[in-house]
Amino acid sequence: MIDTGALQALAAVEHHGTVAAASEALGFSPSAVSQQIKKLERQTGFPVLERRGRGVLLTERGMALAAYGRKLLAELEELESTLLTDPTKPQGRIRMAAFSTACRGLVAPMLAALAADGAELDVHVLAEDPREAIARVAAAEADIGIVHDWSSVPLPEPEHLVLEWICEDVADLLVHRSHPLAAREAVGAADLLDERWVSSTRGAICHEALLRIFADLGRVPDIRVYDPDFATHVALVEQAVVVALVPRLGRPTLPEGVVAVPVDDPLPARRVGIVHRRTMTGSPGIQHVARLLRAIAASR
Structure with a gap:
């Protein structure tokens, strides 16, 4: 049976272009990602990467496997965030990417509200420019993002993301x-x-x-x-x-x-909004954080 962790490693290499960049995004060592790729090649019986200069490229079958892997991982994410969770008890780990002033003006009071309401959510925040935040959420390196755009500088909106403007x-x-x-x-x-x-x-x-x-x-x-x-x-x-x-x-x-x-x-x-993957729409944790952010934005 193909290991989902190995599929995630392959998808990350495809997205970032190198094993080193994929390992940084996933939070693993390059050797760990390489081992996952080798495991995938043993499980499938064919090479998924090939050397090209100092970098690597996905083989034709590797690209096809990465595409199927992304679909499978998305379905698993949707399953875990909806059917396997209690909608009345938001809990678990949420990775957030937000631009700096949103960290001060929205995220700080949101974290205080989470502490006050007793939700069992473990939120980790990374300050990122909106374009990087969009990319992290799109690549499943963050679960939710707080982004902004100016009327003269629109943001990219990948089809598998949901973007809601809140203020x-x-x-x-x-x-x-x-x-x-x-x-x-x-x-x-x-x-x-x-x-x-x-x-x-x-x-x-x-x-x-x-x-x-x-x-x-x-x-x-x-x-x-x-x-x-x-x-x-x-x-x-x-x-x-x-x-x-x-x-x-x-x-x-x-x-x-x-x-x-x-x-x-x-x-x-500028418009300020919340972005997450469509597969996370039913997540009680994402819904709870989004409600708090909407309320804080409305109060300001």
């Missing part, structure tokens, strides 16, 4: 109190053309959203600092060396020297 998160311009724009009731993109900026790292959705704000004006923002942490953005604005566009979700209390000014042309807003 909108607006970003404000942060400037030093001495800045000429600090006293304005609102500003537009045209008011910001000559500013020096701090931005999220290149390739991050928030960085792309900042670029899109100026796209219609035929300009690129003058970005002087790249940093993934919005707390760093606030600290730099406090020193009056840059301005920043920072969402409200999870934003810490601003220092006395920093002012938040609304932006209305265009309105910089």
Whole structure:
């Protein structure tokens, strides 16, 4: 009988391209993943991987086996998350991927609510940019994700995932109190053309959203600092060396020297949502966590 753990290892190698990357994603050593692949080859009687330079490729029969394996693993996951669980008692381990400000603004109060209601859920959280979170959930490396997109930068939505938007998160311009724009009731993109900026790292959705704000004006923002942490953005604005566009979700209390000014042309807003695999839709644990996240989002 073919071992499901071996099928999972093969599917991970196919998705990530190397044994090393697959082992990191699965949380095993490369030798353990290699042993699973060898076990699968013994069980099937044919090679599923072939060497190509320093990497590996799936053989034709290996690709077919990986495709069948994904279907089988999905059906097993659906069985375990529904028929084999008590719908009145959410329990077990849940792996969550969430972007940083969601960890502060949504996940932290959700974990507190879980502790208070006594649910037997063991939640592990990894901070990830939304695209990486989507990929982890799609590859079954996370069970649920909290993601965001901006109207100008949509997220990919694989067919086997369910994405539910739960709130909108607006970003404000942060400037030093001495800045000429600090006293304005609102500003537009045209008011910001000559500013020096701090931005999220290149390739991050928030960085792309900042670029899109100026796209219609035929300009690129003058970005002087790249940093993934919005707390760093606030600290730099406090020193009056840059301005920043920072969402409200999870934003810490601003220092006395920093002012938040609304932006209305265009309105910089992102949707925040929950994503999970369709096979986990009936999971009592996923449903319980999703209910808590919806309630927290609505209260904010």
